[in-house]
Amino acid sequence: MLKLARGIGIAAALLVSSSAIAQEVEVMHWWTSPGEAAAVNVMKEQLEKKGIKWVDAPIAGGGGQAAMTALRARVVAGDPPTAAMVLGYDIKDWAELNLLGDISDAARQDGWDANYPDAYKFFGEYNGKWVATPFDVHSTNWLWLNKAAFDGLGVAEPTDWDSFIAMLQAAKDKGLIPLAHGGQSWQDAVLLGNVTIATGGIEFYRKAILQQDKQALGSETMRKVLERVLQLKDFMDSNAPGRDWNLATAMVIKGEALTQTMGDWAKGEFVAAGKKAGDDYMCLRFPGTQGVVSFVADSFVVFNVSKADKAAQIEFVRTLMSPEFQEPWSVLKGAVPANLKANDALLDACGKKAFAEYKEAAASGNLVGAIQLFSAPAAIRSAVEDVVSRLLSGDLNVDGALAGVVASADAAQ
Amino acid sequence: MTIQLSSVNIRRVGAASGRAGSLVRRHERLIARLLLMPSLISSTIFVYGFIAFTLVLSFTDSKLLPTFNFVGWDSYAKLWGLNNWHVALQNLLVFGSLYVGICVALGLLIAILIDQNIKGENIFRPIFLYPMALSFIVTGTAWRWFLNPGLGLERSMHNLGWTDFKFDWIVDSHMAIYTVVIAGVWQSTGFCMAMFLAGLRSVDREIVKAAAVDGARGITLYRRIIVPMLRSTFLSVFVIQTHLTIKSYDLVVSLTGGGPGNSTDLPATFMYDYTFTRNQMGVGSASSIVMLLAVAAVIVPYLWAELRDRREKGDAK
């Protein structure tokens, strides 16, 4: 009897201690480069200050492909992590399966509805419940220029298509590679997204790319977009296919190439090479897209977890969505905070500009999801990527590409 | 084979255990079959069970995860309408035949050369084998640089003064699939060599000697006598290479990422893409079923012929 009582005592003690340990979050993500890891460390430290242990589950590769596969395996095995990095429309696919946890309480407590623009809420909510945390702004309609090369051309900063082409032509005449490009399908898509906004304006972009309106996709405007994409090919070097984006950035850094259009993570490469914004390189909005911010937002989804783990999960998402976290994070990640109440004091020149433009775009409704992950469900988005890649590789002509983008609208059915 | 060596052993073994009745013999046959059971059961579950599961999925409209909303042949119809799939199949044909063919030919040639009692066999063998040891996650990068005209071979040749030199297959959507062949051959020829080497060394030296006495030597000796004796090895090599062809995923992803455009996509990359990235698990499952059928169409007749032939030969003995 005494033995039994002691046994129960031990069991109870174990229970208590295990619930104390249970203050932990297991987080699946694909941020593994040294710069990214430094940023994730901010997350970890802020949580540890609140007494929550961070269990790291990183799986890098191919923009999260490997991580997404692993996540599926974990969920099917009945062992999902506390939270996982899932972006854009994929959030909705997960939510649809009824697998995600509800964090609306945290949202109410911290006033997310007021602090985040509608375009962000769209990716955080499902059926009126918050299930994900889009917490920063990576913007993709940027043009990164080598300042010395640009100054050598003696042209003004391009603000529209014609001045953009004139600048590229000037660089070509000087023997520079005008446009450093990495011919991988997602980078081709970045180019397409920017040219679409620059050519058709934001309403056209919304119709064609976000809503897959077949009339818009088959329109003369879309034809013009595709022709312009093809026109840009003349300003790329022939070795672009397959090139990693960062090697294209390196060409700009070295001054071999004048400019690259890429998301603001490219800034990390400039910083790593010891370059200074304004002195060595310039960040301009892609000509014709001024005032518009097309975004990619880093975000986590949370899974249904036991009651014991729920508290830590809520603390985790509250941290993510707070300005106190987003400010230092953004500096290290090369992004800007998504919380409209955040302060830009820590950001560099390009960052301050980006944050101001983000707030303006949020107010004016010119904030749109980037073509990459945030424009449409995976099936459609990939179909569009296929088309633009084939156009740039010479596999399709403009007519073929036009037919292709129209057909892509049906890819999800 | 070491027949003479073994016959000594036989006598020793036999003497130790004495005579055995036919009851024991039947008993042994039962044990023999039982010994195969673990393997058979595991492949029933993990191979055929899972194939059945994939087959079921291919008739659903599963997206992110398996769901069981049956839609008949829709996934297959959709699959067949996809340009990407046709490109992947064509590439499989081109890549598969070249990759298997070159690996077998080159592997056999190198194995024969190494089998000539050369000096430094211990140096050559690992040189040909080491590419297998390196994960393509990184070797892919090295190859991609090396094949890229602006970074690798072409640029180096230009730097050396040979300015007409041109090698830009990897950025040319018509030629890029051949760079995948080059990297693939580099990676797995060594293993073919190893298998052939093992095969060559199990060839009965007496037969070779006898043939040499009859006047066969050099190339003729190999062509007429030795290579035909490697039939089983060819079967192994063929199966391994075909399997590698079908599973070539890392190779493509790290070398070209399927590009330029989608000119180097293979069924394996297609399937992974549609199942795990494009959230069209139904289509992905349909593609793996088609792939398995294609494999069966190649492998089953080959196995049939190979195994049947052997039996007839055995009967003739």
Place this chain on the structure above:
Amino acid sequence: MTLRRLAVYVPLIVAALFFLLPVFVMLFTSFKTLDEIRVGDLLALPASPTIEPWLSAWQSACVGLNCNGVRGFFLNTALMVVPAVIIITALGAVNGYILTQWPFPGHKLVFGLLLFGCFVPFQSVIIPMARVLGLTGLQNSIPGLVLVHVVYGIGFSTLFFRNYYDQFPRELVKAAQIDGANLFQIFWRIVLPVSGPIAVVCTIFLFTNIWNDFLFGASFTSGSNTPIMVALNNIVNTSTGVREYNVHMATAMITALPTLVVYIVSGKYFVRGLMAGSVKG
């Protein structure tokens, strides 16, 4: 040197150079600084060689948030690879032996069924496998990974051994049977001792495949349980971060060392196979 010898050595050396080329690129790169990689020629020797990348790869490269290099992952991988290879090879040897020396009606069908398992695309088994591992409580564990590799390795090892033993004369076993040796004795004393070369081939194939597996490792384990290839991938692959190519190349070579050692050590047994055949025979 005779013309005949030249005809042997010249092609071998040419082929060897082709095979060595990428490793030169990787070696050179691993000793360069990042600045030199950004501006320099790929095939040029490092101007100011540094071992920093190698040190970093070993002890300070970041796998996610743990910046302790790849050294901690060797044990995980060894605990997975060694048991898996031993189990698969043993099963293959037994299967091959039974299928060739103890044939029964339908043995060819059994062989064909086992063999076809080699062609299942691994990508398509991830989801059902995850379910099985979840149900058996083996998810996120090394034994789970061993199980996965074993079930998809049996086909190959059976193929290797079956085709090797198939060249054995049947009379051999019949003679031994007449002399009263049983199933196990024949296997242990007669068949196994001459299996060196094929055991080497089988080990090389399985060891490399399992060591280099990324898909299963990444899908079925996480955090500190992952095998080394997942760690390598996490160091090497980044979507939006700065790429340290020199560290990547060094890491790749460090993680390949065990496989290379297996190749060099096992080479001896190829020669031994030859010796057994020619000298004693």
